[in-house]
Amino acid sequence: MSDLCPVYAPFFSAMGCAASIIFTCIGASYGTAKSGVGISAMSVLRPDLMMKCVVPVIMAGIIAIYGLVVSVLIAGDLDANMSLAHGFVQLGAGLSVGLAGLAAGFAIGIVGDAGVRGTAQQPRLYVGMILILIFAEVLGLYGLIVALIMNTKTSPMKLVCGAA
Template sequence: MSRGRSCGDYHVPALGAAYGTAKSGTGIAAMSVMRPEMIMKSIIPVVMAGIIAIYGLVVAVLIANSLNDGISLYRSFLQLGAGLSVGLSGLAAGFAIGIVGDAGVRGTAQQPRLFVGMILILIFAEVLGLYGLIVALILSTK
Protein backbone atom coordinates (compact mmCIF):
# COMPACT_ATOMS: atom_id res chain seq x y z
CA MET A 1 0.00 0.00 0.00
CA SER A 2 2.67 2.51 0.99
CA ARG A 3 4.97 1.63 -1.88
CA GLY A 4 2.88 3.48 -4.47
CA ARG A 5 2.20 6.43 -2.20
CA SER A 6 5.73 7.03 -0.96
CA CYS A 7 7.10 7.63 -4.45
CA GLY A 8 4.04 9.51 -5.65
CA ASP A 9 4.68 12.87 -3.96
CA TYR A 10 7.92 13.77 -5.68
CA HIS A 11 6.41 15.57 -8.63
CA VAL A 12 5.53 18.53 -6.39
CA PRO A 13 9.05 20.06 -6.35
CA ALA A 14 9.08 19.73 -10.12
CA LEU A 15 5.86 21.75 -10.25
CA GLY A 16 7.53 24.51 -8.24
CA ALA A 17 10.58 24.35 -10.50
CA ALA A 18 8.39 24.48 -13.60
CA TYR A 19 6.53 27.52 -12.30
CA GLY A 20 9.80 29.24 -11.38
CA THR A 21 11.29 28.47 -14.77
CA ALA A 22 8.22 29.65 -16.67
CA LYS A 23 7.75 32.83 -14.67
CA SER A 24 11.45 33.76 -14.82
CA GLY A 25 11.61 32.76 -18.47
CA THR A 26 8.85 35.16 -19.42
CA GLY A 27 10.70 37.93 -17.61
CA ILE A 28 13.89 37.07 -19.49
CA ALA A 29 12.02 37.05 -22.81
CA ALA A 30 10.51 40.46 -22.11
CA MET A 31 13.83 41.87 -20.93
CA SER A 32 15.82 40.49 -23.88
CA VAL A 33 13.91 42.73 -26.30
CA MET A 34 15.32 45.84 -24.61
CA ARG A 35 18.70 44.50 -23.42
CA PRO A 36 19.81 41.38 -25.36
CA GLU A 37 23.31 41.59 -23.87
CA MET A 38 21.90 40.72 -20.42
CA ILE A 39 20.34 37.38 -21.35
CA MET A 40 23.13 35.19 -19.94
CA LYS A 41 23.36 37.25 -16.77
CA SER A 42 19.61 36.91 -16.26
CA ILE A 43 19.50 33.13 -16.62
CA ILE A 44 20.35 32.64 -12.91
CA PRO A 45 16.71 32.38 -11.68
CA VAL A 46 16.00 29.63 -14.21
CA VAL A 47 19.01 27.63 -13.04
CA MET A 48 18.03 28.09 -9.40
CA ALA A 49 14.49 26.92 -10.15
CA GLY A 50 15.86 23.79 -11.80
CA ILE A 51 17.87 22.93 -8.71
CA ILE A 52 14.63 22.71 -6.73
CA ALA A 53 13.51 19.75 -8.87
CA ILE A 54 16.81 17.99 -8.18
CA TYR A 55 16.06 18.11 -4.44
CA GLY A 56 12.89 16.11 -5.04
CA LEU A 57 14.75 13.64 -7.24
CA VAL A 58 17.38 13.02 -4.55
CA VAL A 59 14.77 12.22 -1.92
CA ALA A 60 12.77 10.07 -4.36
CA VAL A 61 15.84 7.96 -5.13
CA LEU A 62 16.69 7.57 -1.45
CA ILE A 63 13.19 6.44 -0.57
CA ALA A 64 12.81 4.19 -3.61
CA ASN A 65 16.04 2.40 -2.69
CA SER A 66 14.91 1.85 0.90
CA LEU A 67 11.60 0.18 -0.04
CA ASN A 68 11.17 -3.52 0.70
CA ASP A 69 8.33 -5.99 1.16
CA GLY A 70 8.21 -5.91 4.96
CA ILE A 71 8.10 -2.15 5.41
CA SER A 72 6.49 -0.97 8.64
CA LEU A 73 3.72 1.58 8.94
CA TYR A 74 6.05 3.85 10.92
CA ARG A 75 8.65 3.77 8.15
CA SER A 76 5.96 4.43 5.54
CA PHE A 77 4.79 7.53 7.37
CA LEU A 78 8.38 8.74 7.70
CA GLN A 79 8.78 8.38 3.95
CA LEU A 80 5.49 10.17 3.32
CA GLY A 81 6.60 12.99 5.62
CA ALA A 82 9.92 13.20 3.80
CA GLY A 83 8.13 13.45 0.46
CA LEU A 84 5.74 16.10 1.68
CA SER A 85 8.57 18.04 3.30
CA VAL A 86 10.68 18.29 0.17
CA GLY A 87 7.60 18.65 -2.03
CA LEU A 88 5.83 21.51 -0.31
CA SER A 89 9.01 23.42 0.45
CA GLY A 90 10.10 22.93 -3.17
CA LEU A 91 6.75 24.20 -4.39
CA ALA A 92 7.00 27.31 -2.20
CA ALA A 93 10.62 27.90 -3.21
CA GLY A 94 9.76 27.53 -6.90
CA PHE A 95 6.95 30.06 -6.60
CA ALA A 96 9.23 32.48 -4.76
CA ILE A 97 12.04 32.07 -7.28
CA GLY A 98 9.63 32.59 -10.17
CA ILE A 99 8.11 35.77 -8.79
CA VAL A 100 11.43 37.25 -7.64
CA GLY A 101 13.19 36.17 -10.83
CA ASP A 102 10.57 37.73 -13.09
CA ALA A 103 10.48 41.05 -11.26
CA GLY A 104 14.24 41.05 -10.69
CA VAL A 105 15.14 40.41 -14.31
CA ARG A 106 12.77 43.09 -15.56
CA GLY A 107 14.06 45.54 -12.94
CA THR A 108 17.70 44.75 -13.67
CA ALA A 109 17.13 45.59 -17.33
CA GLN A 110 16.17 49.12 -16.32
CA GLN A 111 18.52 49.54 -13.33
CA PRO A 112 21.57 47.20 -13.28
CA ARG A 113 22.24 47.93 -9.59
CA LEU A 114 19.21 45.77 -8.72
CA PHE A 115 21.09 42.62 -9.78
CA VAL A 116 22.82 42.07 -6.43
CA GLY A 117 19.57 42.50 -4.52
CA MET A 118 17.82 40.06 -6.84
CA ILE A 119 20.54 37.46 -6.29
CA LEU A 120 20.33 37.82 -2.51
CA ILE A 121 16.56 37.37 -2.51
CA LEU A 122 16.88 34.38 -4.85
CA ILE A 123 19.38 32.78 -2.47
CA PHE A 124 16.94 33.14 0.41
CA ALA A 125 14.17 31.63 -1.73
CA GLU A 126 16.44 28.71 -2.67
CA VAL A 127 17.19 28.08 0.99
CA LEU A 128 13.47 27.41 1.56
CA GLY A 129 13.79 24.36 -0.67
CA LEU A 130 17.06 23.38 0.97
CA TYR A 131 15.39 23.35 4.39
CA GLY A 132 12.81 20.91 3.08
CA LEU A 133 15.56 18.72 1.63
CA ILE A 134 17.39 18.63 4.97
CA VAL A 135 14.22 17.66 6.86
CA ALA A 136 13.42 15.02 4.23
CA LEU A 137 16.91 13.54 4.51
CA ILE A 138 16.59 13.37 8.28
CA LEU A 139 13.20 11.67 8.01
CA SER A 140 14.18 9.23 5.27
CA THR A 141 17.35 8.05 7.01
CA LYS A 142 15.69 7.29 10.37
Protein backbone atom coordinates in the same frame (compact mmCIF):
# COMPACT_ATOMS: atom_id res chain seq x y z
CA MET B 1 1.61 -9.44 7.99
CA SER B 2 0.72 -7.97 11.36
CA ASP B 3 -0.90 -4.82 12.70
CA LEU B 4 2.50 -3.09 12.63
CA CYS B 5 3.32 -4.34 9.12
CA PRO B 6 0.14 -4.26 7.03
CA VAL B 7 0.19 -5.07 3.34
CA TYR B 8 -0.61 -1.44 2.45
CA ALA B 9 2.38 0.07 4.30
CA PRO B 10 4.53 0.39 1.14
CA PHE B 11 1.80 2.56 -0.41
CA PHE B 12 2.66 5.43 1.93
CA SER B 13 6.34 5.11 1.12
CA ALA B 14 5.56 5.15 -2.61
CA MET B 15 3.38 8.22 -2.13
CA GLY B 16 6.26 9.97 -0.36
CA CYS B 17 8.52 9.08 -3.28
CA ALA B 18 5.98 10.43 -5.77
CA ALA B 19 5.14 13.55 -3.73
CA SER B 20 8.78 14.58 -3.48
CA ILE B 21 9.40 14.56 -7.23
CA ILE B 22 5.95 15.79 -8.28
CA PHE B 23 5.77 18.83 -6.03
CA THR B 24 9.39 19.89 -6.55
CA CYS B 25 9.00 19.59 -10.32
CA ILE B 26 5.83 21.69 -10.22
CA GLY B 27 7.70 24.35 -8.25
CA ALA B 28 10.72 24.18 -10.55
CA SER B 29 8.60 24.37 -13.69
CA TYR B 30 6.67 27.37 -12.36
CA GLY B 31 9.92 29.11 -11.41
CA THR B 32 11.41 28.36 -14.81
CA ALA B 33 8.35 29.47 -16.75
CA LYS B 34 7.74 32.67 -14.79
CA SER B 35 11.41 33.67 -14.86
CA GLY B 36 11.65 32.72 -18.53
CA VAL B 37 8.82 35.08 -19.41
CA GLY B 38 10.63 37.88 -17.58
CA ILE B 39 13.90 37.07 -19.32
CA SER B 40 12.18 37.11 -22.73
CA ALA B 41 10.56 40.47 -22.04
CA MET B 42 13.82 41.89 -20.69
CA SER B 43 15.83 40.64 -23.67
CA VAL B 44 13.83 42.80 -26.06
CA LEU B 45 15.20 45.93 -24.40
CA ARG B 46 18.60 44.65 -23.22
CA PRO B 47 19.77 41.54 -25.11
CA ASP B 48 23.26 42.01 -23.64
CA LEU B 49 21.92 41.10 -20.16
CA MET B 50 20.18 37.89 -21.21
CA MET B 51 22.87 35.40 -20.18
CA LYS B 52 23.48 37.24 -16.91
CA CYS B 53 19.80 37.03 -16.03
CA VAL B 54 19.43 33.26 -16.56
CA VAL B 55 20.33 32.69 -12.89
CA PRO B 56 16.67 32.38 -11.70
CA VAL B 57 16.05 29.57 -14.21
CA ILE B 58 19.14 27.69 -13.00
CA MET B 59 18.08 28.11 -9.37
CA ALA B 60 14.60 26.83 -10.16
CA GLY B 61 16.12 23.73 -11.74
CA ILE B 62 18.06 23.00 -8.57
CA ILE B 63 14.76 22.69 -6.69
CA ALA B 64 13.82 19.70 -8.86
CA ILE B 65 17.16 18.06 -8.05
CA TYR B 66 16.27 18.17 -4.33
CA GLY B 67 13.11 16.20 -5.04
CA LEU B 68 14.97 13.76 -7.25
CA VAL B 69 17.49 13.01 -4.51
CA VAL B 70 14.82 12.27 -1.93
CA SER B 71 12.75 10.25 -4.43
CA VAL B 72 15.71 8.03 -5.26
CA LEU B 73 16.49 7.50 -1.58
CA ILE B 74 12.90 6.58 -0.75
CA ALA B 75 12.56 4.32 -3.80
CA GLY B 76 15.76 2.53 -2.84
CA ASP B 77 14.24 1.76 0.56
CA LEU B 78 10.88 0.62 -0.81
CA ASP B 79 10.12 -2.95 0.23
CA ALA B 80 7.01 -5.16 0.24
CA ASN B 81 7.68 -6.06 3.88
CA MET B 82 7.87 -2.77 5.78
CA SER B 83 6.32 -1.31 8.89
CA LEU B 84 3.53 1.22 8.77
CA ALA B 85 5.71 3.67 10.71
CA HIS B 86 8.43 3.30 8.06
CA GLY B 87 5.92 4.14 5.31
CA PHE B 88 4.55 7.14 7.21
CA VAL B 89 7.99 8.58 7.90
CA GLN B 90 8.91 8.27 4.23
CA LEU B 91 5.62 9.91 3.25
CA GLY B 92 6.50 12.77 5.59
CA ALA B 93 9.98 13.03 4.10
CA GLY B 94 8.57 13.21 0.58
CA LEU B 95 5.99 15.82 1.52
CA SER B 96 8.63 17.82 3.38
CA VAL B 97 10.91 18.29 0.40
CA GLY B 98 8.04 18.41 -2.08
CA LEU B 99 6.01 21.16 -0.49
CA ALA B 100 9.09 23.16 0.48
CA GLY B 101 10.27 22.87 -3.12
CA LEU B 102 6.88 23.97 -4.39
CA ALA B 103 6.99 27.09 -2.23
CA ALA B 104 10.61 27.82 -3.19
CA GLY B 105 9.83 27.43 -6.89
CA PHE B 106 6.93 29.86 -6.65
CA ALA B 107 9.12 32.38 -4.83
CA ILE B 108 11.94 32.00 -7.35
CA GLY B 109 9.54 32.48 -10.24
CA ILE B 110 7.99 35.65 -8.88
CA VAL B 111 11.28 37.19 -7.77
CA GLY B 112 13.05 36.10 -10.95
CA ASP B 113 10.40 37.65 -13.21
CA ALA B 114 10.32 40.98 -11.40
CA GLY B 115 14.08 40.96 -10.80
CA VAL B 116 15.18 40.51 -14.40
CA ARG B 117 12.69 43.10 -15.62
CA GLY B 118 13.98 45.54 -13.01
CA THR B 119 17.58 44.73 -13.88
CA ALA B 120 16.90 45.73 -17.49
CA GLN B 121 15.89 49.20 -16.30
CA GLN B 122 18.42 49.54 -13.47
CA PRO B 123 21.41 47.13 -13.60
CA ARG B 124 22.30 47.81 -9.95
CA LEU B 125 19.23 45.77 -8.93
CA TYR B 126 20.99 42.58 -10.02
CA VAL B 127 22.80 41.93 -6.73
CA GLY B 128 19.61 42.47 -4.74
CA MET B 129 17.74 40.05 -7.00
CA ILE B 130 20.42 37.40 -6.49
CA LEU B 131 20.25 37.79 -2.70
CA ILE B 132 16.49 37.41 -2.66
CA LEU B 133 16.74 34.37 -4.95
CA ILE B 134 19.21 32.79 -2.54
CA PHE B 135 16.77 33.24 0.33
CA ALA B 136 14.03 31.65 -1.78
CA GLU B 137 16.29 28.72 -2.72
CA VAL B 138 17.12 28.09 0.93
CA LEU B 139 13.44 27.32 1.58
CA GLY B 140 13.76 24.28 -0.64
CA LEU B 141 17.06 23.36 1.01
CA TYR B 142 15.35 23.35 4.41
CA GLY B 143 12.84 20.82 3.12
CA LEU B 144 15.66 18.67 1.72
CA ILE B 145 17.51 18.67 5.05
CA VAL B 146 14.40 17.67 6.99
CA ALA B 147 13.60 14.94 4.46
CA LEU B 148 17.11 13.51 4.67
CA ILE B 149 16.99 13.47 8.46
CA MET B 150 13.58 11.78 8.43
CA ASN B 151 14.69 9.21 5.87
CA THR B 152 17.75 8.23 7.92
CA LYS B 153 15.47 7.57 10.90
CA THR B 154 13.64 4.81 9.00
CA SER B 155 16.56 2.33 9.00
CA PRO B 156 15.88 0.88 12.49
CA MET B 157 12.18 0.54 11.63
CA LYS B 158 12.91 -2.21 9.07
CA LEU B 159 13.73 -4.68 11.86
CA VAL B 160 10.16 -4.53 13.20
CA CYS B 161 8.81 -6.65 10.31
CA GLY B 162 11.77 -8.97 10.10
CA ALA B 163 13.09 -7.61 6.79
CA ALA B 164 16.77 -8.09 6.22
